[in-house]
Amino acid sequence: MRVHHLRMKAFGPFADEAVIDVDRLSEDGLFLLHGPTGAGKTTVLDAIAFALFGRVPGARGIKRLHSDHARPEDVPEVVLEATIAGRRLRITRSPEHLRPKRRAAGTTKVQAKATLVWVDGSGPDLTRLPEIGDAVVRLLGMSAEQFFQVVLLPQGEFARFLRANPDEREELLERLFDTERFGDLEDWLRDQSRASAAALAERMATLDRLAGQIAAVGGVELPTDPAMEWAEAALDAARETAQRTAESADVAQRELDRVHRTHDEASRLAAHRRRGVDATARLTALDARAGQLESAALALAAARRTATIAGVAEGHDHATAAADDAERDHRAAVDALADLPEGATVATQDVDAVEAAITRWNEESGRWEPLARRVSDRSRLVDEIARIDAQRNADDRQLGELQADLDAAPARRSAIVASIDAASAAGNELHRLEVEHARLGSITTALTDHATALRARAVADVEVLDARESHSRAREHLLDLRERRVAGMAAELAATLAEGEACVVCGSTEHPAPATDTAAPTGVDAAAERAAEREVTAAEERRTEAVSVTAALAERIANLEIVIDGASADAVAADVERTASAVAVARATAAELPRLQDSLLDLDGRVTLRRNEISEMAAAAAGREERLRSLTAERDRLDAEVAEATGGRIGVAERRRELAELATRAARVRDTLHSLVRARDRHTESAERLRKACAAAGFDDVGAARAAVATPTQVAEWERDLADAATARAAAEETLTDPDVRAAVDSAPADLEALGDELAAARSRRDVTANDAAVARHRVAELEVQVSQFWAAADGLEPVRARHAELAGLAELVSGRGQNARRMSLRSYVLAARLEEVLIAASARLRQMSSGRYEFVHSDAAGPRNRRGGLGIEVRDEYTGMVRAATTLSGGETFIGSLALALGLADVVSAESGGRVLDTIFIDEGFGTLDPEALDLVMAVLDELRSGGRVVGVVSHVEGLRARIPVQLHVQRTELGSRVRVEGAVGVS
Template identity: 30%
Template structure:
């Protein structure tokens, strides 16, 4: 992965468009560069633009509050402080960030993030941010959708946002905290830096699973205790009671069953009686229906007699109409035949005329064929001449246009030559002015470089002198402050000792007073019949009293009430109050003494630390004063009054900086003059060559134009002569093709007319033949129908003579009946007959059933016939039996309800107990399962579980620390072969092996600033390797507080950065430390330009 370019517009303090192109000189030629500028100028905004273009977010915004913190925007609109759109510069309508990079597939891509306000006005509402990804190799837009962009970008780049901010943007300050943290804090930091928080979550989940499993076990145990079944003796009693209730209910049910049997006999008797009555009604209805169908039976008989003659009578009625219709049709056919003969003669005449017209059209076409061939030849020659003339005229026009363009180019080249000549003369004059008295340009550059280096070295020395002087001054101030604080703490310690002695005395007084009150209360209570109360409590039933010898103890549980009891209760309450007050005073005194003791111990520990800090400060002061005395400019500083040293140092640094800046400007102007002159001279040579080439091309075009002008007139004359001959041949026709189409159309039209006439003639012939045949058929048909009518009239007259009782009206009515109507009438007759027979059979059957049912009850006297069972006496006896049954059933109903209630209650109690027993079995099984689950999760939780997740986190992060140290040592070997990192001291502890000290193991807390930077940088690069996997990271941006390093440590840091550059990485360092600016030649400068805006430039020192 490699960053190729960063572009941005209107972000924070960087107003307008800015571009940093790492593929163009000088950034393309240097592997190490510094991003410099004062605080707040916008150095970090460049890295914000890098992250915005790739991920739409920045590391700084990621830690900002999201919802609780709001910023006001235009109008009443607000933005969350974590919203990336807040980076849009105030007063701007739009802005963007854009990054070109080489992805993991070696393709070049461009990622863009853009935001704008509504209507592109500075006071419009902010719109949603837009993101797009483009493949630069294919010039293809991959996506402009935000969700698709978030998916594609990590795939093409090879890193997600967290990995990018650890592998490409290295924040070393996090690793300084990582080095000095304890094991728990280090595991949390390592978890955050390696994005392996799932181990803490697993640990917490294991702990919670074990806790939840334990709660489930306790819940099931409580549920079992709350739902116990009956004891075996109680269960047996419940079952015996249920059996008795069931026996009682069965007796009542047997009696009720006997009554139900009797009631069923009465119900059956009622049904049979009602059925017998219904059968009589149905028989009477069937007889009435049979009598109503007498006319239908007569019609049915006549239809039987008419059946053999029915078709003759029907045919006799149909024949007159059929003969009349056929006679009309035959007349029409004769008339159509005569008309068809006329049509046939007309079609034959039209056929002859069409044949003659076709012959004339063919003759005219044959006669025009020779002239048509001549016209085609002339038209072909004319087209050829027209084409040649058009090509020649186009060539002439194109050459004229080229001549005009060459003239324009010749004029522009001359103007450009004059402009370049003037610019060349100006730079020559500037270069001579810069050289002054020097004869050679190299001498001028060498002298300016030496002056620049002298000024830079003096400025660096002055900066180091100021740093040492300030450090010595700070050490003296810190020493004085520590002494004052030590004196104050000693005074405070003496006060605490005095307060502690007073608190001890108060504690002894309150403790003595509490013991005195307690002894008085105990003696008073002992006097108040304490032994009597104890003897009363010890009495046992049936045993003699030790005082009186009696076996009855009436006051054992309820002693008698005496007049002194109220006074005794009040006295006891007062004693309790005094005891409580004394105890509270004693507790307060004890708490005050403990508080003072805690303050004393804390202050004593603070005093020890103060004395140690004072000793360290005196040691540091001595060291800093010695370093100040060793500085080469110390004598100059001592010659200045102490009050004026700050001003003197600032003035000296300003003079050195001014001298260095002046010489740097001179060098830059020399370089620029040389850089500008070389392309100008080359441009002048190219312009002169271009002018010569343009003159040559102009001469050739003039000759070609003259030749073309000579060829055009003869060709136009030949074209006009051919056009005149062609016009004579064509006459009124526009072209040979039009003439040919006219002849073809005349012949085709005549042929179509002839074919149509033939078709009409053929159709007329067929129509005439069809009508003649139809006329003959109709003659034959009329003759046959008249003969059939005569025969039918004779035969039917004879049949009517044999049946004179059948009137013409009846015959007409019978013949008018349809077959369906006759079938329905016959079906009704059959149904009526069957209904009458079935009703008679049903009535007899139901009568026998009712007699048989009543015969079993002996309702009639012996010897009487069966009719007596259907009489009134039998009905009265049955009613008396029904009333007696109703009385018995009414008396039995309460007994049945009571027995069922007893049985149901006993069964309900048993079912409840059965349910509790079943629930006990199920709950016991679930309890065992819950206990097994608790044992399983308890075992896991014992290994890796904890409420805060640290148990498994420390195990997992120990492995991650091993991996991190392996990667870090690989990078540390290239930065400094002296050091190597290993685990030690604790589970997540780290030690440094010092190769120059015989592989001595050192604490990371003993490293100097430079050593800490090397180790931290190696750790950062190691984490970058872990984050990026197999992806090669070729661009790094390091943001580190280099200002805290001493000169020696700064030199180590610079050597480490040079080592990264030597590995083929492009490294960018963000810093405002001047010494680093002196060491790093290539700089991206972010300089304030006023009004809160900054400008970005790339320069070589």
């Protein structure tokens, strides 16, 4: 892969567009990427990684990529042009980010986007993220994790890899080399072992459960190791018990049947006797009610006779009510007519006089009709005059309001225009205030994190001191134990010496000064020494961890102080509060601009409308006044005519209403009088018909007939009582004629209570014996099933146990446990082979950079405290011929070793990816630990890399490299965001 061109915008610290011509930087094959801490050197590498894979390496992968220096609406974007596997392409990516909403306050999420364009025209362009990712991985032949390690060489991570324990190395190697199938095999064997263990445990549990059930059901003692003979003996004993209880149950059932027959016969006779006694008692009770029943029969017969006169009586009642109603109606009509002055004398006269008065009043009303029609027009005139007058008053008020609104319009317009100007200015100022507020917010967060980090640093410093003291004490204790043990071992050896025999240590036959028991400390053995060694190891790990935490906190504090840049918390808090208030005010003011512009348009429209309305109302008022004068003159003429006709005594309409009321009330008197006469005649006729009907039904008079009337409910009750009495007498007489009843009454009564007790006792004996027999049968059935299951479970146990032993041994072996002496899992074994390849390639680089002194040695020995082995890294020192741990290298040597590892890993992964050449690599930091001689050796290796056609980018802020590498990419940090410039022999851009 060769990078040609990189462009960034609103990405990380780069707010404005930053363009890097990598082809120009690559002309010499080696260039330096430098700049102050936090300027964005690593962001350049992040941009390349993001363009290819859509994410950035390591912990930086979780940070927000949109530049804090850019405007919120600016779209973060990276464009990378490169040649991969012989195909030139251009990738444009934009990460997920937030932008301001266009029509409301707040932000909205914008999804990540990407495009891949084949610059050489070798295929269709891609726009879907998964397709682009697959294409990049296919061309590179490596994953994102591999690319981050072999192209963007992170020296700090390889230094940690060099010093790491095997588990940590395994984690990195698994990300770089595909060992998933070996891990799947380990997991499969482990799962199979667990499944077989579960199956074996289930079989054992089933066997124990069945034995427990056999012991519980059979009532026998559970032996320590239950066998099939024990289970069969329990079943035989249960069968004997079942036979014995079945015989007892048969005897008890026969006795119960005999007692039951005796009790049933006695119960039958007692029931017949009770029936006879009950029938006799019912007949006696009916004889006592004979008089009452006879009275009910007579009343029922009389009530039935009244049915023939019911209709006539009802008609007479209606006629009586109608006569009373007619009398009341006539009296009310007379009183109503008498209430009128002219009707009092007419109200009590006969029909003819009333009819004459009605005619007289109607004729007089007719004479007033022509004048009444003229008077009705007056009401219309008065209503129209009042309506016009009210309209005039309303229009006058509205005209005043319109004129006042029109007069106030200029002042309101000036105020709105001023508010529009203020809102426009606030909108222009809002972005600057938001950027300033965001910057102050970042400083506030940094101040808080800085205080927290300082407190944590103080605690960490104490922890470092304590860890160092603990390590010193543990080491002194270990040395003391070793001295004591060595002394004790010398005494033991001396005790075995004999004069003239060779010493097992030195071989001498002379023993001039053997050690004595009194000179050797006691109580120290190998176990105590191993325990002390574990304490030293634990203390050393604690010390290393504490120092690492302190260093990390120091680095974090330094980075935070760069962000804070000397600002005080109080000043920043005041500025945050001030800018927050200013942002809120500016946002609220700017948000009013659309409403104010609409208000100005509305006001101008209202002014035009008001002017038109005032003109229209003035024209309408002139026509209305002319109409009002005409209507008033017509009303006055009509009033004069009415006054002349009536003499001013009463109005025409009032007199006509008075005459109409007199005629109406008189007609009511006439009509009610006719109705009263007819009602009285009908009442007399109905009374005569009722009298004749009562006589025909056998009643002396109407009163007797009415007294005999009964309600339907009473009649039904009499009929039901008489029928029930007859039915009860017939049933009682039939019962007393039954032969069984007569025989039972004549016989002596049996003692049912004694017979019941005997029956209950027999039934209880039968139930107990039957239950015992059923329990015994059920126990036999259960035991037969359980013994059969017990035999089957015992027969299938051994194959399951053998399979589990085989699977467990294999699972332990491939996972680095059990009989695996090297404590190396199958996956670790594969990774160890890959690590060995990496170390062979890295050793060639290391020998060159160390002037032939060092080379890597792969160790497959198990780790301390029985840890799994296979991934150990040691260093052979050719100066001493010794192989020692990689952790003993100095700082500069560690950097050289980690760089050699990184380059060796790049070679191996490149070979794994199909031999694709990585034409461009970046080495990130670590050169500050080298002395000048070591730096020369490293530079020689870099020269060798570029002489092979590769482009090497060194990322560092070490000043010494600026003199050694003339072509440089300088990242400059400014308040408005970072910038890049190319410096070197070809000029500055």
